[in-house]
Amino acid sequence: MMAETFPFTIEQFYKFVSERKLMAAKCKKCGTMLLPPRPMCTKCFSSDLEWVELKNKGKLLTYTVIHVSSKQFESLIPYAVGIVKLEDGPKLPGMIQWVEPEKISVGMSLEVDFDTTIPSEWPTWPRYFFKPL
Amino acid sequence: MVGKRLATIVSAGLSKFGRREGLYGRELFAEAAKEAYERCPNLIPKKDIKALFVGHMGESYEHQGHTGPTLADWAGLLPVQATRVENACASSGVALGLGVSAVFSGMYDIVMVGGVEKMTHRTTSDVTEFLAMASDFPFEQWHGITFPGLYALMATAHMHRFGTTEEQMAMVAVKNHHNGALNPKAHMQKEVTLEKAMSSRVIAWPLKLYDCSLITDGASCLILTKPELAKKFTNTPVHIIGSGQASDAIGLYEREDITTLEAGKLAGQKAYKIAKIKPQDIDIAEVHDCFTIAEIIAYEDLGFCKPGKGGSLVEEGATEIGGKIPVNTSGGLKSKGHPVGATGVGQAYEIYLQLTGQAEKRQVEGAEIGLSHNVGGSGATASVHVYRRG
Numbered sequence: 001m002m003a004e005t006f007p008f009t010i011e012q013f014y015k016f017v018s019e020r021k022l023m024a025a026k027c028k029k030c031g032t033m034l035l036p037p038r039p040m041c042t043k044c045f046s047s048d049l050e051w052v053e054l055k056n057k058g059k060l061l062t063y064t065v066i067h068v069s070s071k072q073f074e075s076l077i078p079y080a081v082g083i084v085k086l087e088d089g090p091k092l093p094g095m096i097q098w099v100e101p102e103k104i105s106v107g108m109s110l111e112v113d114f115d116t117t118i119p120s121e122w123p124t125w126p127r128y129f130f131k132p133l
Numbered sequence: 134m135v136g137k138r139l140a141t142i143v144s145a146g147l148s149k150f151g152r153r154e155g156l157y158g159r160e161l162f163a164e165a166a167k168e169a170y171e172r173c174p175n176l177i178p179k180k181d182i183k184a185l186f187v188g189h190m191g192e193s194y195e196h197q198g199h200t201g202p203t204l205a206d207w208a209g210l211l212p213v214q215a216t217r218v219e220n221a222c223a224s225s226g227v228a229l230g231l232g233v234s235a236v237f238s239g240m241y242d243i244v245m246v247g248g249v250e251k252m253t254h255r256t257t258s259d260v261t262e263f264l265a266m267a268s269d270f271p272f273e274q275w276h277g278i279t280f281p282g283l284y285a286l287m288a289t290a291h292m293h294r295f296g297t298t299e300e301q302m303a304m305v306a307v308k309n310h311h312n313g314a315l316n317p318k319a320h321m322q323k324e325v326t327l328e329k330a331m332s333s334r335v336i337a338w339p340l341k342l343y344d345c346s347l348i349t350d351g352a353s354c355l356i357l358t359k360p361e362l363a364k365k366f367t368n369t370p371v372h373i374i375g376s377g378q379a380s381d382a383i384g385l386y387e388r389e390d391i392t393t394l395e396a397g398k399l400a401g402q403k404a405y406k407i408a409k410i411k412p413q414d415i416d417i418a419e420v421h422d423c424f425t426i427a428e429i430i431a432y433e434d435l436g437f438c439k440p441g442k443g444g445s446l447v448e449e450g451a452t453e454i455g456g457k458i459p460v461n462t463s464g465g466l467k468s469k470g471h472p473v474g475a476t477g478v479g480q481a482y483e484i485y486l487q488l489t490g491q492a493e494k495r496q497v498e499g500a501e502i503g504l505s506h507n508v509g510g511s512g513a514t515a516s517v518h519v520y521r522r523g
Contacts (some may be wrong), residue, residue: 010271032270036272036384062293064285064389065338066277070262073277078335080510083286083386093286093386094276106293125275 008049014125020114022128023053024090037089052083057133058086058113065101069088084110098131109133135502135521136362136409138372140236142520144173145485150470158195158209158251161352164186165475168209169354175366176356178209183241185215186232186250188225189474195251195402208354218368219325222423224248225353226378226477226507229252233376233518242362247354248479250472253451260348264473267510269384281345281384282509283400284424285337288354291392291426292339292471293299293513297340303330304483305425306343306467315495319386320349320470323358344425349470353478360418363523369489375410375437375519377403383513394439394512397421397434401506401517404435407492411434415519416493416500419480421508430498431506432460435517439507453492454495462487462495477507477516 006012008025013036025037032086034057035054054076066073073079080085080096082104092112096104110130118124146168148161173389185205186316192198205215210292216226224247232246246464252260262282265273290296292307307327313319330343356366363370379399382388405411412435420435429443437458438446447453452460463469466476484503486492503520 008405014271050262062290062342064289065335066258066279066282066285067335068261068281069277069279070265070274073259074258076277077349081276081286083284083391089511091386092314093272093278096417106289106344106436123275127276129276 008039010036013037016119017114017125017128018116020116022055022112023051026052033088033090033107035092054086054088054090058084058110060104060106060108060110061085062095062106063092063104080104082130093130095129096131097129108119134409136374136407137215139376140233140357140373141360141363141523142371142481142485143358143363143366144169144202144356145482146172147189147318147479147482148352148493149318150349150472152253153251153350156251157202158189158197158249158352161251161350162204162247162249162354165352165354169356173356173366181243182210182213182245182356183211184235184244185213185220186244186246186342186457187215188218188228188450188477189223189372190219190221190250191266194255200249201249204247208245208363210245215276219495220470220514221509222473223477223507223509223514223516224474226505226518227514228516229478229481230516231308231357233373239249241276243356245327245354245356245357246377246478247352248475248477249352250474251350252348252472254349254382257348262286272384279337281340281424286385287391288339288426289431291430294392295394295444297429298330298417299523300327300431301448302344302425303327304447305422305428306330309422309461309465309467312454312462312495313468316469319464320347325372329405340424342428344404346423346471349472351438351470351472351475351479353475354480355478355481370523371406371488372487372521372523373518374521375404377407378401378514378516379426381513383510385511392430394430394434394508394515396515397431397506397508398514400515404517404519410502410519414502415504417484417497418427418458418503418504418506419465419483420458420460422461422467423471423508425467427508428460428465435504435506454497456496458493462492462497473481477505480505480507482517488520
């Protein structure tokens with residue numbers, strides 16, 4: 001099955017994550033990268049889209065270390081999250097793992113890795129995360 | 134010459150903000166409505182008020198949705214047209230905008246706008262989860278990013294780009310607690326020192342406990358009329374002369390620049406344009422200080438200073454009572470408290486008191502033009518209003 005035939009949905013984005021792939025939708029008409037993917041290009045309104053695999057490297061734009069969380073994440077406290085500008089252009093937020101929070105700095109190079117564990121209840125999405133190169 | 138009057142505030146009410154044990158949101162709203170009715174003896178609520186627009190963010194807190202008619206009932210307004218507005222923390226700023234539109238369009242002569250939230254009976258982790266619903270679920274909440282976390286991401290970026298300091302952020306807290314200590318309706322009526330603010334526990338680095346607004350119970354309301362009717366109800370009207378609202382991507386990560394809230398800037402520009410005024414014409418402002426960094430960014434977005442200079446502006450004392458442009462004389466969300474659905478109209482209540490000379494110990498003498506700035510989520514909604522003393 002060609003990647004182009006998969007629906008341009010968030011559900012499909014996470015299906016790709018379960019295959020350890022970071023994918024974005026790209027508008028074939030105007031070239032806009034859509035991450036999150038969307039069924040229609042919000043720049044030129046075209047639905048002529050394709051899935052493209054992104055390189056898993058980027059730079060940290062900003063970060064924080066969370067000390068108070070919702071119940072779901074309490075066991076991980078304190079944990080770092082940040083926004084990464086990927087080499088291919090789009091930005092992505094997520095956890096920064098495998099590094100001491102004190103060693104994190106704006107501008108550092110990070111790569112995307114995957115935890116492909118799938119929860120039993122909705123949302124049945126695996127998770128990507130960032131780690132130092 | 135300033136812009137025309139869009140609608141006129143003839144009365145206002147605010148419940149005591151704080152930990153209101155044993156009360157439901159609707160009972161707090163009745164408290165706010167009662168104050169507004171008592172300030173306005175010539176008004177016959179059931180006969181005169183033709184519509185209610187109320188901000189309410191979360192069903193989860195009280196397991197209660199469908200808040201429009203419920204609040205209309207408790208305010209004694211049935212069977213009036215009642216609409217609940219949900220735009221996260223900007224819910225009642227948006228409700229106010231709808232009320233202004235309803236009056237300005239000629240659809241109704243008199244409407245009530247307001248908001249409510251009852252939060253303190255829930256645990257901090259529950260409230261953290263409910264508030265996070267105003268952010269993007271699949272990419273932010275799903276990866277453990279909390280609400281303070283989003284503003285912390287902005288703070289880190291602002292510090293990195295402009296050299297804004299943790300001390301400057303703490304100064305916002307010190308100022309707003311000073312003002313809140315002068316406000317009998319504020320949640321926390323006590324001063325805080327810079328040392329105490331700086332040494333408080335970390336919530337989402339670089340934001341500490343005193344950088345965060347309060348989890349608060351409260352309700353707010355205003356009665357709006359078309360300008361020509363105002364004199365029938367009050368000798369101290371406050372006219373709304375500017376109203377602007379704008380939207381942005383729900384995900385912070387999707388935005389071009391996270392050291393500013395683009396929607397806040399656009400809403401402000403729109404409100405200024407309608408009001409035919411400039412930022413330097415503003416005598417007093419209530420801005421959305423859900424976190425101290427948000428107040429610093431608001432100064433910049435609203436044109437009170439240049440981009441990147443918000444930290445210096447608070448450090449110079451320009452935004453204190455007695456300064457060049459006093460901001461958050463009520464104590465702001467930081468000290469007056471942040472019952473999210475009630476906040477936008479709660480800000481308008483403070484401007485109403487200030488422009489009618491009723492702000493007691495925190496009165497800014499001679500204030501004529503005021504502004505309120507209410508933000509939803511991490512900035513996907515912003516609502517700005519400009520007011521003129523009648």
